[in-house]
Amino acid sequence: MAKRIDVSGLSAYYGGFRAIDDISMTIEPRSVTAFIGPSGCGKSTFLRTLNRMHEVTPGGRVEGKVMLDDEDLYGSDVDPVSVRRTIGMVFQRPNPFPTMSIYDNVAAGLRLNGNHRKSELDDIVERSLKGANLWNEVKDRLGRPGSGLSGGQQQRLCIARAIAVEPQVLLMDEPCSALDPISTLAIEDLIGELKSRFTIVIVTHNMQQAARVSDRTAFFNLAEVGAPGKLVEIDDTERIFSNPSVQATEDYISGRFG
């Protein structure tokens, strides 16, 4: 199921602007890796290069290698659509499809890829909603629009939608930044449960969250505004938060940044 990601020498561009520069790291399977760093340092851009969503942005371009086990995601004969089927993503703002019901939202990934067997879909929808800790709240109103749920529920719906297609890796781009503390806690608990099945990468601005949920933490920084973001260090979360090897990391974590 879960796979390892090996990144080497990765740079990403928006047109002529280099957003991240020469990043190499290994993301372990069945673990949670957190990306922290100031705004604009390229965490989200880097995350989006991991499932080839970066090139969806007009002008988006990537150099370097991303190996998923032994396959290069940027190989010339690799189909970005199948990459995204293997590496799912949850976005910062909950974005359920507004024209679809709760059930249809969860089934969307499978249905749009050609699976229409009702009994199978029923099973997967139930399993995914249970996996996202949302089943008990919505089981009686699966036919209602997904956009009628609260923000936290919508985000869990989006997680259910992402895990319904059984990806190997789940990328989360600040999944809790639009949520209240109780919904955040629900999602953090969920991440803890999901890591037994998926490789999870999470971008967060919340240092406590990174410390709570992740096994490893990567700190990104940029020299100045307009300069490309760089990976400063990646290490076990405990070490990053107690005894980081780079001074800038400690400054950032303890709030002495800038």
Next chain:
Amino acid sequence: MSQTVMADAAPRDAAAPTPTLRRPRLPRWAPAGLAALAVALGCGIGLIGGLDSRIQWGLIAAVLYVALTAVLAGAVEGARQAKDRLATSFIWVSFLLAVIPLASLIWETIARGVKVLDGYFLSHSMNGVITMEAGGGIYHALIGTLEQVALATLIAAPVGLLTAIYLVEYGTGRLAKAVTFFVDVMTGIPSIVAGLFVLSFWIIILDFGYSGFAGAMALAILMMPIVVRSTEEMLKLVPNELREASLALGVPKWKTILKVVLPTAVGGITTGIMLAVARVAGESAPILLLVFGSAQINANPFEGAQSSLPYYVYEQWANGNEPSYDRAWAAALVLIAFVMILNLVARGIARWKAPKH
């Protein structure tokens, strides 16, 4: 200097006058009362001055209303409120000025149109009817309009829709810019020019005869840019997050557009197409050139002359006698009703299909 310090230290000094939040206000019925007064004054001045035109009375009342409101509000409430009242009264007067022609147009058409509008009128053609006499109907014109507009929509809606999808979802660079430019140019094509183009190409060069289809092609040329523009705007309104959410599920781009983007925008797209239909349903110039007009029922839009509602109105009016005028008004009423029903249907679809919350 020392005062400032004192004021900072003791802002609620008992010696300082306590600022009050209350201001004198005009009573709530003031705008309505002033309007009534202005109308009364306008009528009075009109009567005494011996002005014949009621329009002049109305204009005097409007000017008086704006002036009275500004002066009274200035005297009672102060300059800022006076400006607010002045702007509000201007907006009301402008609203009335804009609505009066519309209301009077609809009133006039209904009042004159219902005279001969009945089942017989809707179900009979003008074949063999002597124009000087009452009788006859619009069945042939109604059929013509329905068929020509339907054919034009069948041509223009898919082309326009696909063009808009290209421009919003795929188009980058020069080709997209060129397409946008030509769509803009097409928006400005007068209907008679579209008619002349089809006439010279289809009828003169290719040597096909007059037909409803020839007219439909000209109408399609007029519809296309409207469909492209409105669809483009609607597709741009679909949040990018939805596209990304779908792509991130491993859904191919074409399926994302078909199953996520279009359903989200379908209400607005339908409204846009219906508005384009309403716009071309009233065109008479291309019909005159390409469909030729006929008094007989011809249900085949691909062969032979047809009629259409706007053409019928023009034709009857040109006859220049009372029974023809009645028929023209009734046909105009049917045309307005047709367009209005289309608009209502479009709004209904838009509301029904709109993303639910």
